[in-house]
Amino acid sequence: MNEKLERLKDINTENLIWVIYIGIILLSWYANSKEKKAILYDDEVSRKEYQKLMILIFSILVVIYYSFAKDSYDDLLELSACDSLKKKNLTKASFLGSFLVLLSGVIFLGIAILDENIDVEIAFN
Secondary structure, three states: OHHHHHHHHHHHHHHHHHHHHHHHHHHHHHHHHHHHHHHHHOOHHHHHHHHHHHHHHHHHHHHHHHHHHHHHHHHHHOOOOOOOHHHHHHHHHHHHHHHHHHHHHHHHHHHHHHOOOOOOOOOOO
16 A cells, blocks of 8 residues: 555656646747747847756756656665566666666756857757
8 A cells, every 4th residue: 555655646746747847848949939039130148048048947857857867766776685577677777767868968958058159959858
């Protein structure tokens, strides 16, 4: 029964993250309009606003990705010798995937911070 309650708690957290993703999508759409204006009109203000929006977007994503990686790591630590080989392998694969997504988010955040001329196209994944 406790395992079911934990899973339901995880689902509620995931639902909150989906709402945040919807906000990120809308924010990304707005950021694209700023990027477009910066490119078409060489608008420095729009370029800076675009960069700030991208930094905000990827900062939020890194926090979310960290949360997923931490949860996966906690699952890894909770494995026992009694667990099946399949469960162990899938848990390790889940952690590896979550860690790599976190790493990609950190890299994209770094690009958003360092690319002042918006030369590199980045999109959240």
